[in-house]
Amino acid sequence: MQGAAPRGPLSGFRILDLTAVVVGPSCTLTLAEQGAEVIKLEPPEGDLLRKLGGPAPSPDMSPKFIHFNRGKRSIAVDLKTEAGRAVLARLAERADVLVTNMRGGALARLGITWDALRPRNPRLVFCVIAGFGSAGRHHDSPAYDTIIQGMSGFAAALGRVLGEPRFAPFVLCDHITGIIASQAITAALLMRERTGEGQAIEVPMYESMAHFVLAEHMFRRTFDPAGPTGDPRVMNPDARPIPTADGYIAVSANTDAQAFAFFEAIGRPELKDDPRFSSVGARFRNVEAYFTLRAEALRSRSTAEWAAEFRRREIPAMPFQSIEAMLEDPHLWESGLLRREVHPTEGPMTGLGRPVRFSAAGPDELPLAPRLSAHAREVLAEAGYGEAEIAALLGRAVLPPPA
């Protein structure tokens, strides 16, 4: 914390990261982006995502792994060995946070519980990202992203729109729950500033996602007498970017002023006196006709022409972008979200910066994602291991850094 402006609001906090794939790495990515020191403790074979997240120049540096693990250091420890578990215990003693998405049974077998670690580090914040909360009957059920999408209403909501349930094309529940966990951890660190004590946190995927879905879609089932679930405004099957002559555009003409300006823009000013479209309530009741009308009108001109026209008339609208187009949007390069970088082993690449700006912290000049166990020596040395001890551990309980 001395010298230059801290890299982020979490500079100076040390996170021991026993997570893998997406739910945990998404959590600790946020913490790393904000300046926390994240030590990623991997199994000797590495985080599954290293291989599961797509091809890369190296066989274990998948693009998905790269993006979720910026700014972290890696040490691969064999927790099946007693020496490995001793390394973990030593690292946990000097950590501010231990976060894991390992299943409860595995944690208990390895001695990774708050009760076990707390006596030697009462300031530790111990966060378990679980599939299901421990207070409910599913507590030991398996949890993968698609299982949670299937249970928590994401697949159901898509099913209401598409006619058959399906998964969103993202590791969506993992990713969102990881962000939720990063907030909970930050809150527990903040509480510790006042109490001096750590605590245990449980972040259950299922409950977190049920909360997410039901806040939007419990809808009229909330009250007595209960009405239907599902907000029809967002569950409308026609809720999509509108086709133009050469692409698609997203238009949000919601208020009367916006809708009437839209009718002018498409050359149908008389529609503002049409009882089907003359008020917010009328357009909502006739949403299908309204959407059809919009879709028919926009086919005549290009996306760029409509975007200019709508901007001139102060109608909220922006072009739809493919993922490829987004990667070329100058805005994302200007804001530092996209950046060209050179990874020490993977070569030139496009990286992702921190989306959030903090006035009291510098930009996030994070190192890129680590090779497996790349920081084994330095992490051990910082934890107080001597040269001889490190030499004895490497190649046995701890994977040596790659050459």
Place this chain on the structure above:
Amino acid sequence: MQGAAPRGPLSGFRILDLTAVVVGPSCTLTLAEQGAEVIKLEPPEGDLLRKLGGPAPSPDMSPKFIHFNRGKRSIAVDLKTEAGRAVLARLAERADVLVTNMRGGALARLGITWDALRPRNPRLVFCVIAGFGSAGRHHDSPAYDTIIQGMSGFAAALGRVLGEPRFAPFVLCDHITGIIASQAITAALLMRERTGEGQAIEVPMYESMAHFVLAEHMFRRTFDPAGPTGDPRVMNPDARPIPTADGYIAVSANTDAQAFAFFEAIGRPELKDDPRFSSVGARFRNVEAYFTLRAEALRSRSTAEWAAEFRRREIPAMPFQSIEAMLEDPHLWESGLLRREVHPTEGPMTGLGRPVRFSAAGPDELPLAPRLSAHAREVLAEAGYGEAEIAALLGRAVLPPPA
């Protein structure tokens, strides 16, 4: 902070909440659930979501408003009046956080800027949830949830799977960005514990969602030479809950052990020697055939029978649930995520509890969502206004509480 266990890790922090609809209320809901005191400053006509979020017993207490605004107090202030802006300034002086999703121009006109507020409250954390970051060319473009879904790759990812871009049936980008903002605010409060100073935070929806989407789907475009975007594992058109005789089930048979146990379960043990399915890599290459085979096999028995069979064989699987079924899942009632409550004006209702558990904090016994301006008197009194001043404000710059 005296007496009983704090309600949550953020007990004692005061949030001045100038947000509306979903993106801001999702942020301050998380803070309220964790014990922060949230003062919701609404315009005299109320947060749009009060009416926009579906019908309720009262015309301005929509179910969506109810779920996103638990644990908050409301005061409706007319910021078009000088007296109203003076109330805002007084409340900002004694707040730990001011958070808003108003557009930059409107904020400047109302004098709600960090530069204006900081001299009288240098400890203030000032958070703007923006559509687009101020460093990029779209910075003053309009941002609604569907516009951001259309630009940031959510609509594009669904389009890759469905053949045509469409919006996810959620106010998805608002909702996720709100959670991201709650973490950023908590981090800035934590930093303040060390520096003694507040700061300004900018949380841009577009950058936040571009980060979310690209971490998963930049994929092979990350490297040189660039390959295609999009993770085919999650963008597979057949990635959906599998139909059974009476419903659907989500199955995650990923490892060899799980896949082979699955082949046993469906009475096709020979498939584990089939070169198309005999390894993780083989099943990935033949994912369409694998998914078809799974779909054909499961039609023969009920969801409950398959769930029991898979559980016995340690194959990760759980039944698909409709939103209605989720509302009857005993797990969610046992864990306190769902709860029967009685709202003072809306009557008996089903409410949502906090999904995250903190060992050092009590359960979240939050009051239910407020009527418009219900707490005007007490908020003004706490800010030091005398009885006569309050009487002079009510009915002019401040909406009186409902009778």
